[in-house]
Amino acid sequence: MALRGMPDIDSVMKERLALIGSWAALVAGFTGEHVGEPRLIITLVGSPLLHVDFKFVRAGDFAERVEDPDVLWDRDGHLADALAKHPPTLPSLELQWIEDRFWIWVHYGATKLGRGELFEVIGFLTYLREAVLGPPAARRVGAPPRGVRHLESIAPEEARDLRATVCGYDRHDAGRAFLAGVELYRRWRDDAGAAVRRHRDAERLAVQYLHDVIDRTE
CATH class of the missing domain: 1.20.120.330 (Nucleotidyltransferases  domain 2)
Incomplete structure (x- = not known):
């Protein structure tokens, strides 16, 4: 989920599990510090039981990616604009x-x-x-x-x-x-x-x- 221009983004980040629980039948979830990505929430939802990752980012950060996502909903076109202006970048192999x-x-x-x-x-x-x-x-x-x-x-x-x-x-x-x-x-x-x-x-x-x-x- 991309968050655009929200002054209370810190509060949103604290409420991520509650937000996910309002969207899906949340069984369990935790943040992704172990993979170096604290914006990530790793969950089980269901039933049927599914592993679903939710990543909360600002719209300005959405363009930083290694591949193009499938955008299911874009309220005002900002995500499409960000994707069009910044092509994906593969991680380097040193x-x-x-x-x-x-x-x-x-x-x-x-x-x-x-x-x-x-x-x-x-x-x-x-x-x-x-x-x-x-x-x-x-x-x-x-x-x-x-x-x-x-x-x-x-x-x-x-x-x-x-x-x-x-x-x-x-x-x-x-x-x-x-x-x-x-x-x-x-x-x-x-x-x-x-x-x-x-x-x-x-x-x-x-x-x-x-x-x-x-x-x-x-």
């Missing part, structure tokens, strides 16, 4: 940002594997898929880089490759999945054709450390 961090992350994850902290390793591999592997996988097919969201449908070949990075609660399986993630990163980084300053020493040392850890766990 491959250099990833390269600057990736090999430190590899070493960090390898230390967890060496200690047998498998829950940590499993969570770490999930993070790599979300932050490092999912975004370039989506960009390979021209889709917005949004972690691994919808990857099975928008990039089925890349999603099949990512299966190798999933492991069970087993040190050998975790090491195999870790190495698969490293190789996927290398391949997709090189395929991107972008000008990335590579940290070759860090790469060599971190990968060797990972292999040493895996060899000790076998």
